[in-house]
Amino acid sequence: MTYIAKPSLHHPTLTKNKVGYTRRDYEGRISTLCAGCGHDSISAAIIQACWQLDIEPHRVAKMSGIGCSSKTPDYFLSASHGLNSVHGRMPSVLTGASLANRELLYLGVSGDGDSASIGLGQFAHAMRRGVPMVYLVENNGVYGLTKGQFSPTADAGSRSKKGATNTDVAIDLVSLALQLGASYVARGFSGDKAQLVPLIQGALQHGGAAFIDVVSPCVAFNNHAGSTRSYDHVREHNAALNRIDFIDLAEAPTGDAAVMDVPQADGSLLRLRKLQADHDPRDRLSAMTTVQRLQAQGELPTGLIYVNPEPRTLHQQMKLPAGALNRLDEAALCPGTEALARLNASLR
Numbered sequence: 329m330t331y332i333a334k335p336s337l338h339h340p341t342l343t344k345n346k347v348g349y350t351r352r353d354y355e356g357r358i359s360t361l362c363a364g365c366g367h368d369s370i371s372a373a374i375i376q377a378c379w380q381l382d383i384e385p386h387r388v389a390k391m392s393g394i395g396c397s398s399k400t401p402d403y404f405l406s407a408s409h410g411l412n413s414v415h416g417r418m419p420s421v422l423t424g425a426s427l428a429n430r431e432l433l434y435l436g437v438s439g440d441g442d443s444a445s446i447g448l449g450q451f452a453h454a455m456r457r458g459v460p461m462v463y464l465v466e467n468n469g470v471y472g473l474t475k476g477q478f479s480p481t482a483d484a485g486s487r488s489k490k491g492a493t494n495t496d497v498a499i500d501l502v503s504l505a506l507q508l509g510a511s512y513v514a515r516g517f518s519g520d521k522a523q524l525v526p527l528i529q530g531a532l533q534h535g536g537a538a539f540i541d542v543v544s545p546c547v548a549f550n551n552h553a554g555s556t557r558s559y560d561h562v563r564e565h566n567a568a569l570n571r572i573d574f575i576d577l578a579e580a581p582t583g584d585a586a587v588m589d590v591p592q593a594d595g596s597l598l599r600l601r602k603l604q605a606d607h608d609p610r611d612r613l614s615a616m617t618t619v620q621r622l623q624a625q626g627e628l629p630t631g632l633i634y635v636n637p638e639p640r641t642l643h644q645q646m647k648l649p650a651g652a653l654n655r656l657d658e659a660a661l662c663p664g665t666e667a668l669a670r671l672n673a674s675l676r
């Protein structure tokens with residue numbers, strides 16, 4: 329279907345957002361994924377999140393690795409910058425781009441194979457260094473593109489479509505992200521757009537290393553009975569911790585005990601409707617415990633798992649100046665003869 333181009337003409341009455349774009353301006357090419365693939369629902373959620381947040385598409389850089397999931401940036405935000413890199417290498421390519429131009433909003437899209445197999449080291453270091461990005465893994469428990477082998481996130485004991493049982497222990501990317509220091513950690517489900525869109529919006533406004541694990545069933549290879557990544561299994565075991573009623577502008581507290589307001593670094597506010605009374609997403613240790621406890625019971629905790637409203641970023645650690653490096657002028661780039669002489673003397 330790639331030969332079919334989407335019509336570029338829009339109906340003149342389509343609603344525009346505050347920056348003058350219609351929802352269609354945030355779309356990409358026609359998807360070549362299998363009909364019913366969870367990844368397409370995630371692309372739709374990204375489109376909606378960016379449109380509703382009034383993000384100008386040319387302010388976004390979307391990066392990916394290799395896999396069905398990593399193909400998806402072609403299906404949204406066609407007016408954004410983008411690079412489909414090498415298998416597992418999205419984080420380092422994105423880190424380089426972000427260091428060179430911190431003014432763009434970086435969205436890294438990856439798969440469970442891409443991030444938990446070949447790219448595990450890259451994932452770990454992007455999180456621990458606080459690369460300001462949205463790191464979104466479209467997690468189906470298999471290598472979809474190469475025909476459905478178990479990926480490292482497949483649960484031990486889950487069965488493949490052909491009947492083989494996975495004996496290896498699963499890598500849980502949410503637990504890893506929490507341990508590694510990601511400052512925004514969430515899990516969504518491609519079959520629950522109402523939950524997923526605000527999770528993506530919160531991540532886009534976070535300003536630090538924001539990780540979202542999105543369980544995204546592969547209808548071709550991992551949607552059968554015995555799989556723990558099928559639509560049915562996830563619906564039955566989804567333990568939502570909270571719901572974000574995302575609010576763009578700071579508002580007065582509601583006084584409602586079932587609601588928690590978490591301010592973001594950019595001045596916006598995350599308003600959380602608590603669904604599990606004992607979960608406080610501002611407490612990393614308790615978030616880790618909640619995740620482990622629910623997962624040990626065979627449940628899949630979803631929602632905003634952890635947020636640090638004041639994220640520590642790689643750019644702060646490296647003391648980088650504000651703005652893109654290619655716009656630094658000579659005065660900023662050349663410290664002057666005296667400063668150079670002092671520097672040289674200190675090295676002698």
Ligand SMILES: Cc1ncc(C[n+]2csc(CCOP(=O)(O)OP(=O)(O)O)c2C)c(N)n1
Pocket residue numbers: 394395396397398415438439440441442443446466468470471472473474479
């Ligand atoms: C260096 C390298 N090794 C192996 C491959 C083969 N390969 C392509 S995609 C893929 C796995 C994709 O799985 P995942 O990231 O989970 O994406 P999905 O297709 O499931 O969305 C593999 C192993 C490759 N392209 N490059």
Ligand code: SF4
Pocket residue numbers: 360361362364365366367396397468472473545546547548549
């Ligand atoms: S093989 Fe699986 S992951 Fe790939 S497009 Fe088809 S359903 Fe989606």
Ligand SMILES: [Mg+2]
Pocket residue numbers: 395439440441466467468469470471472479
């Ligand atoms: Mg996969």
